[in-house]
Amino acid sequence: MKVDAIIVGQGLAGSLMAWQLLRGNLRVLVVDRDEAVTSSKVAAGLLTPLAGSRFNLSDEAMERLNYALNFYWELENDHGGQIFHHQKIARLFRNQKESQAWEDRLNKNPERFEEFHAPLGVLHDSIEATEGGFEMKRGGWLDVPQFLEMTRQHLLERISYAIGDVSAEEVSITDSGVKWKNIEASKIIFCEGWMGNQNRFFDWITMHPALGEILDLKIPALEEETRIINRGGWMIPKGDGVFRAGSTYQHDFDRIEPSSEGEAEAMQKIQSITSAPIEIIGRRAAVRPIIKRSQVFMGTHPEYSNVAFLNGLGSKGVMNGPWYASRLAQHLFTNAPLPPEADIRSNQI
Numbered sequence: 001m002k003v004d005a006i007i008v009g010q011g012l013a014g015s016l017m018a019w020q021l022l023r024g025n026l027r028v029l030v031v032d033r034d035e036a037v038t039s040s041k042v043a044a045g046l047l048t049p050l051a052g053s054r055f056n057l058s059d060e061a062m063e064r065l066n067y068a069l070n071f072y073w074e075l076e077n078d079h080g081g082q083i084f085h086h087q088k089i090a091r092l093f094r095n096q097k098e099s100q101a102w103e104d105r106l107n108k109n110p111e112r113f114e115e116f117h118a119p120l121g122v123l124h125d126s127i128e129a130t131e132g133g134f135e136m137k138r139g140g141w142l143d144v145p146q147f148l149e150m151t152r153q154h155l156l157e158r159i160s161y162a163i164g165d166v167s168a169e170e171v172s173i174t175d176s177g178v179k180w181k182n183i184e185a186s187k188i189i190f191c192e193g194w195m196g197n198q199n200r201f202f203d204w205i206t207m208h209p210a211l212g213e214i215l216d217l218k219i220p221a222l223e224e225e226t227r228i229i230n231r232g233g234w235m236i237p238k239g240d241g242v243f244r245a246g247s248t249y250q251h252d253f254d255r256i257e258p259s260s261e262g263e264a265e266a267m268q269k270i271q272s273i274t275s276a277p278i279e280i281i282g283r284r285a286a287v288r289p290i291i292k293r294s295q296v297f298m299g300t301h302p303e304y305s306n307v308a309f310l311n312g313l314g315s316k317g318v319m320n321g322p323w324y325a326s327r328l329a330q331h332l333f334t335n336a337p338l339p340p341e342a343d344i345r346s347n348q349i
């Protein structure tokens, strides 16, 4: 069997990569272990255009945001079904400094920031909003499991998906590309998530994975709430008073499962948002692939130009991933330059 690219891993990164290559009429084979718990399967999928306390949004980030929103919208249009849920984010200020930072953004660059701004509507009495806030537009959440499933179905229809475990040891370099088992490909792209450097080609990359826990909560008092609420922690309404909420960051971990410490930390964040009675109805944990903050890293092996890497999606994979995957596809198949900030070969990481 001959393909243009073997993609190793069908998480968010591998799926985004697959769509980019298929759009370029390339033949792919995506091989995934089909694990029950992965970062992509657990992720909340939040896309927050203005993250952090300073609400920064560079021109580049704006381009990535627009690209991502169009990308998910086009997939929905072309393949049916909803994967991206546009939802306003009630961004509640934690302190005066945050409130000032937002006011400064609006005053200094209204053309950029006003499109994200709506006044804060009425909130339930139990919600802590003494410092005020605003409703952030153009955000929402990607139903990542749904997106993975849509991708998998599309690949299956093209006989382009296989369950399997690709060991880098079994990948050989050939004159025309690479070979894995009986499959010849021009390129192989490793999208393996948080263990992406446990691979003979990319063991020189340092990763800083972080265990994250999220909770499913029943909060009957907030049954009417339709906005995502964000104040340090975040809560995504799923209807009928059920919220997905979180989350935690733990760089030191020896097990990938929910813990009482993780639950306590996540609950503390949520209880600083609402004083309403909460019932925990679900807990999940997985490991985020992080290389440096939320910077995606990608590119080719310094010696083997047909062996590529896409990883480090961190907490902003839903927003940044589509644009970076498109740039990697162009780099691999049309020699377009990589965005320098993401190039694994030119960064000290």
Ligand SMILES: Cc1cc2nc3c(=O)[nH]c(=O)nc-3n(C[C@H](O)[C@H](O)[C@H](O)COP(=O)(O)OP(=O)(O)OC[C@H]3O[C@@H](n4cnc5c(N)ncnc54)[C@H](O)[C@@H]3O)c2cc1C
Residues within 6 Å of the ligand: 008, 009, 010, 011, 012, 013, 014, 031, 032, 033, 034, 035, 038, 039, 040, 041, 042, 043, 044, 045, 046, 047, 164, 165, 166, 167, 191, 192, 193, 194, 211, 212, 213, 214, 246, 247, 248, 285, 286, 287, 288, 289, 310, 311, 312, 313, 314, 315, 316, 317, 318, 319
């Ligand atoms: C609790 C939590 C909350 C999060 N919330 C958000 C959020 O709100 N917004 C956001 O943008 N991001 C969020 N993230 C981060 C997001 O999940 C990740 O950035 C993204 O999903 C990573 O995708 P990935 O494809 O790189 O890795 P993964 O999802 O880990 O996928 C890698 C895939 O490759 C497979 N694989 C690995 N090695 C092999 C191999 N050798 N052979 C075959 N298959 C292989 C794995 O089985 C897996 O399916 C969150 C993460 C967590 C844990």
